[in-house]
Each structure stands twice: as structure tokens, then as C-alpha cells.
Amino acid sequence: MKQIYRACKKCKLITTEKNCPIHGDEKTTTEWFGFIIIGEPKLSTIAEKAGIPEPGSYAIKVRQ
Numbered sequence: 264m265k266q267i268y269r270a271c272k273k274c275k276l277i278t279t280e281k282n283c284p285i286h287g288d289e290k291t292t293t294e295w296f297g298f299i300i301i302g303e304p305k306l307s308t309i310a311e312k313a314g315i316p317e318p319g320s321y322a323i324k325v326r327q
């Protein structure tokens with residue numbers, strides 16, 4: 264079965280779930296573009312700018 268990757272509209276975390284594993288109620292969408300992998304948010308200026316607190320894969324743009 265092919266996995267469909269989705270992104271949270273709030274934190275942009277990439278997941279296969281229909282709801283964000285961090286936000287719970289926040290819906291995820293398949294309408295996202297590009298992604299970055301954050302290993303250590305505290306050491307990443309990109310993560311800091313994007314307000315990313317947790318390591319993981321994040322979409323660069325998410326259609327709201």
C-alpha cells in the first residue's frame with residue numbers, strides 16, 4: 264500500500280496521519296510543497312525562523 268504523505272496546517276510536520284500527532288485536532292493536508300529535515304531544532308536557524316520545536320520532516324509550504 265502506498266503511503267500518502269500529509270502536512271500539518273499549523274506546524275507543517277509531515278506525517279501519514281489525517282490529524283497532526285503533535286496538535287491532535289489540527290487537520291493535515293496533502294496540499295504541501297517541498298520539505299526540510301530538522302535534526303536538532305535548537306541548532307537550526309531555519310527551524311528557529313519557522314518556529315519548529317521538534318526534530319522531524321517539515322513541509323516548506325502548506326496550502327491553508
Ligand SMILES: [Zn+2]
Pocket residue numbers: 271272273274275276283284285286289
Ligand atoms: Zn501540527
